[in-house]
């Protein structure tokens with residue numbers, strides 16, 4: 001199954017991208033694609049600009065990437081308690097193609113930050129609005145204190161509680177209904 005992963009951040013070395021990628025390796029049988037949101041450069045959304053330019057190619061590509069996946073793992077970076085401007089902007093553009101941006105794909109939401117809060121505020125916000133955006137939300141996990149929990153050499157989460165939560169979350173994407 002094709003699992004699309006990304007960090008909801010345009011940081012090149014995004015810790016959320018690393019977390020999303022690692023979690024995808026825990027999905028049995030996953031074929032993993034990792035998006036880098038820094039490749040999705042877009043002007044700031046405005047309805048006026050939208051009238052001028054329509055749907056920008058980067059927003060269409062992002063929407064189509066989700067559409068071609070069997071499952072999605074996104075990890076939210078938190079800026080001042082909320083989404084990064086880069087993700088919110090891409091999401092706003094994509095939502096004008098179809099409000100169901102996640103197209104009913106089975107999805108795992110994650111979040112992490114260097115601090116003890118683990119970007120829990122943005123994760124709560126994303127969970128609260130998931131139903132409006134076609135997210136078939138299977139699990140949500142926040143990983144606090146990223147740099148203590150993650151081993152950069154192996155690119156793995158080693159902290160036992162976080163690892164157990166991530167394994168359980170990843171397995172929800174592998175579950176199949178038996179016809």
Ligand SMILES: Cc1cc2nc3c(=O)[nH]c(=O)nc-3n(C[C@H](O)[C@H](O)[C@H](O)COP(=O)(O)O)c2cc1C
Nearest residue numbers: 007009011014015016077078079080081113114119
């Ligand atoms: C403008 C700004 C605001 C931030 N606000 C928060 C915050 O509200 N909560 C938090 O846990 N970390 C916050 N951080 C720290 C980020 O969690 C940290 O930079 C993290 O690496 C971002 O994730 P990323 O590496 O995936 O981009 C902030 C960082 C920046 C640059």
